[in-house]
Amino acid sequence: MQILIPAAGLGRRLGPETSDKTKAMVKVNGKTLIEWCLDAAVMHPIDRILIIVGYEKDKLIDFLGTNYKGVEILYIENPDYSTTNNIYSVYLAKDFIVKDDTLLIESDLLFEPKLLQMVIDHPSENLAIVDKYKAWMDGTVVKMNEDFSISHFVAKADFDYAQVDEYYKTVNIYKFSKSFLNDVYVPFLTAYATALGKNEYYEQVLKVVVDLDMKHLTALPLNGESWCEIDDIQDLDNANIQFAESEVRYELLSKRYGGYWRFDDLIDFCYLVNPFFPPASLTNELNFSLHKLMQSYPSGERVQAMLGAQMFGIKTSQIIVGNGAAELINTVTTVLSGRFGLYGPTFEEYTSRFSNTDLRVPSAEGFRYEKEDVINLSKDNDGVILINPDNPSGNFISYSDIIEILEEFKNTGKHLVLDESFLDFAVGGFESSLLNTADLERFPNLIVIKSIGKSYGVGGLRLGVMASSDESLVNRVKSAIPIWNINSVAEFYLQIIGKYSSLYKKSCYQLIEARVELFHQLQEIPYLVPYESQANYIFCKVIDKDAHQLAIDLCEKYSILIKDCSGKSSVDGQYIRVAVRDFKDNQLLINGLKLLL
Numbered sequence: 001m002q003i004l005i006p007a008a009g010l011g012r013r014l015g016p017e018t019s020d021k022t023k024a025m026v027k028v029n030g031k032t033l034i035e036w037c038l039d040a041a042v043m044h045p046i047d048r049i050l051i052i053v054g055y056e057k058d059k060l061i062d063f064l065g066t067n068y069k070g071v072e073i074l075y076i077e078n079p080d081y082s083t084t085n086n087i088y089s090v091y092l093a094k095d096f097i098v099k100d101d102t103l104l105i106e107s108d109l110l111f112e113p114k115l116l117q118m119v120i121d122h123p124s125e126n127l128a129i130v131d132k133y134k135a136w137m138d139g140t141v142v143k144m145n146e147d148f149s150i151s152h153f154v155a156k157a158d159f160d161y162a163q164v165d166e167y168y169k170t171v172n173i174y175k176f177s178k179s180f181l182n183d184v185y186v187p188f189l190t191a192y193a194t195a196l197g198k199n200e201y202y203e204q205v206l207k208v209v210v211d212l213d214m215k216h217l218t219a220l221p222l223n224g225e226s227w228c229e230i231d232d233i234q235d236l237d238n239a240n241i242q243f244a245e246s247e248v249r250y251e252l253l254s255k256r257y258g259g260y261w262r263f264d265d266l267i268d269f270c271y272l273v274n275p276f277f278p279p280a281s282l283t284n285e286l287n288f289s290l291h292k293l294m295q296s297y298p299s300g301e302r303v304q305a306m307l308g309a310q311m312f313g314i315k316t317s318q319i320i321v322g323n324g325a326a327e328l329i330n331t332v333t334t335v336l337s338g339r340f341g342l343y344g345p346t347f348e349e350y351t352s353r354f355s356n357t358d359l360r361v362p363s364a365e366g367f368r369y370e371k372e373d374v375i376n377l378s379k380d381n382d383g384v385i386l387i388n389p390d391n392p393s394g395n396f397i398s399y400s401d402i403i404e405i406l407e408e409f410k411n412t413g414k415h416l417v418l419d420e421s422f423l424d425f426a427v428g429g430f431e432s433s434l435l436n437t438a439d440l441e442r443f444p445n446l447i448v449i450k451s452i453g454k455s456y457g458v459g460g461l462r463l464g465v466m467a468s469s470d471e472s473l474v475n476r477v478k479s480a481i482p483i484w485n486i487n488s489v490a491e492f493y494l495q496i497i498g499k500y501s502s503l504y505k506k507s508c509y510q511l512i513e514a515r516v517e518l519f520h521q522l523q524e525i526p527y528l529v530p531y532e533s534q535a536n537y538i539f540c541k542v543i544d545k546d547a548h549q550l551a552i553d554l555c556e557k558y559s560i561l562i563k564d565c566s567g568k569s570s571v572d573g574q575y576i577r578v579a580v581r582d583f584k585d586n587q588l589l590i591n592g593l594k595l596l597l
Contacts, residue, residue, distance in 0.1 A: 002102050022059070023230070050097070052090070101176065110239050115129060127218050150217045170203070241253060242263065277508075311498065341360065343369050343377070344360065346570075368531075370401070378414045415447065419448075427534065440467060451463075452465065463494070
C-alpha cells in the first residue's frame with residue numbers, strides 16, 4: 001500500500017503563515033502538518049509515500065528528504081500549481097497511483113493516528129472517512145445509503161439546510177484499491193481533466209463515478225474521533241487547541257472566553273447561560289427574520305432604550321441598553337467617580353474596570369457576607385458594588401436587606417451598583433428585583449446592571465441593561481456609548497421577547513430544580529464541598545485534590561470545561577465553579593467527577 005499526499009497549492013487563505021512555505025510545512029504545536037501525517041502513516045505497512053509538490057517545493061523536499069523513517073518518498077511536481085487545482089495534481093500522479101492500493105490524504109489535515117488503522121482494517125476496498133456535518137465545516141459534503149455506500153455528492157448550489165441531518169463532510173482521507181484506480185478512477189480522471197479543465201477538485205471524479213453507479217464507494221462515519229482541516233488562520237488556532245497537550249489545551253480553551261461551537265465534543269460548564277431558554281419558537285421567529293435583519297441597520301439609542309424599558313416595565317429615561325453588561329460596566333466607570341468597595345472573589349470585570357476599588361475577602365466559610373457587612377464596607381468608601389447573587393460564590397442577599405442597605409446609603413450619600421445578572425435564578429428572584437420604577441425613583445443612588453445574555457440564554461447576542469433614576473448619570477453614560485452599539489438581531493430580540501415572558505419564567509424555575517438536584521449530587525462527591533447558591537452555578541471547595549488539575553482532567557478525559565477559581569485574586573485555597581446545565585449534562589458532570597475519585 002502507498003500514500004498519496006497532494007501538497008502543491010499556495011494555501012492563500014492562511015495568509016502570512018504560507019507566505020514562504022507550503023501548507024504542509026505549517027506547524028501545529030511545534031510540529032509540521034506533514035510530520036503529523038507521516039508519523040501516523042509509518043505506523044502501518046506503507047511501501048511508498050507519493051507527495052505532489054509545487055509551491056515552495058524545494059523547502060518541503062529539503063525538509064523531508066527521500067525517505068521518512070525508512071519509507072521511500074517520491075516527489076511529483078505540478079509546475080502549474082498557481083493556476084490549477086488538486087484535480088490536476090492527482091492527474092499528474094496517475095501513472096504512480098495505479099501501481100498499488102493507495103491512501104489519499106490531503107496535506108492540510110490533522111487527525112488522530114487511529115483513523116488510518118480504521119481505514120486499513122475496514123473490509124471495503126474503496127472508502128471515504130466522513131463525519132457528521134457541523135455548521136463550521138466547509139468542503140465536500142455527501143449523503144449515504146443505509147449500507148453506508150455514498151449515494152450523492154452534494155454540490156454547493158444544491159446544499160439545503162433543511163436536509164443537514166442527512167449530510168456528512170468528507171474528512172479527505174480515502175482508500176482506493178489498485179483495480180478501482182486502474183479500471184475506473186484514472187480513466188475518468190483523465191477524461192475529466194482533459195475535457196473540463198485543470199481547475200477542479202479530484203472529488204468531482206468521485207461524484208461522476210457515484211452518479212453513474214460505476215463502483216461502490218463506502219463511507220466510514222467517525223464516532224467522536226478528532227480531526228481538523230486547516231484552511232485558514234482560524235482553523236490553525238483551533239487545531240493548536242484541539243491537538244494540544246492536556247494542560248495546555250485547558251489553558252487555551254479557558255482563555256478563549258467562548259466560541260466553543262467549533263469544539264463539538266466540549267461540554268461547557270464554565271460560561272454561564274440559561275440552558276432552558278430560548279424555546280424553539282423564539283429561535284424560529286429569529287430565523288424567519290434573520291435575512292432582513294442582517295441587511296438592516298439597528299435603531300439608535302432612543303429606540304433601544306424604549307425596547308429595554310418595555311421589557312422591564314420602567315421608564316425609557318431610566319434605562320440604557322448595552323452590548324452586553326460588560327460594555328455598561330466599562331462605560332459607567334467613566335462617569336461615576338469615587339472609591340467603591342466590593343467583596344471577593346467576584347466578577348473580575350468590576351475590579352479591572354473600576355480604577356479605585358476596595359476589595360475585601362469575607363472570613364466566613366464559602367466567602368459568605370450579609371447586609372451588615374455591606375453597610376460596614378461602605379463606611380470607608382463612596383459606594384459599594386454588589387453582585388447579587390455573587391459570582392462565583394453564589395452568595396445572596398434578600399430584597400428586604402438590600403432595601404435596608406439602600407436606606408442607609410441614602411442617608412450617608414453612598415452609591416450602590418447592584419448587578420442582578422443572576423437574580424432570576426434565585427428562589428423568589430422575580431419579586432426581588434429592584435429593576436422597577438418605584439425602587440429606582442425611591443433610591444436615586446441606585447444603579448442596577450443586568451446581563452440579558454446570561455439569564456435569557458443568548459450570550460451570543462451581547463445584550464445587557466443599566467438602569468437608574470439619576471437621569472444626569474444615565475445621560476452621561478448614553479453619551480459615552482456609540483449610536484449603534486447593539487446589532488439588529490439583538491434589537492429584534494428585545495422587540496419580541498415580551499411574547500415569551502411566561503416561558504422565560506418557566507425556564508428559570510426549571511433551572512432552580514436542576515440546581516437543587518445538582519447541588520445534592522455534588523454533596524456526594526467526597527472531595528468537594530459545594531456551597532448553597534441562588535444562581536445558575538455552584539461554587540465548590542476542593543479537598544485533598546488540586547483544583548487546577550481536576551479541571552484539566554475533566555477537560556482531557558471527559559471534554560468537560562469547568563472554572564478553576566483557585567487562581568482568582570482574593571482566593572486562598574482550592575475552589576471550582578460549575579455552571580448548572582440541563583439534567584442530562586449535569587449527570588455527565590457528576591459521572592466524570594465520580595470517575596476521578
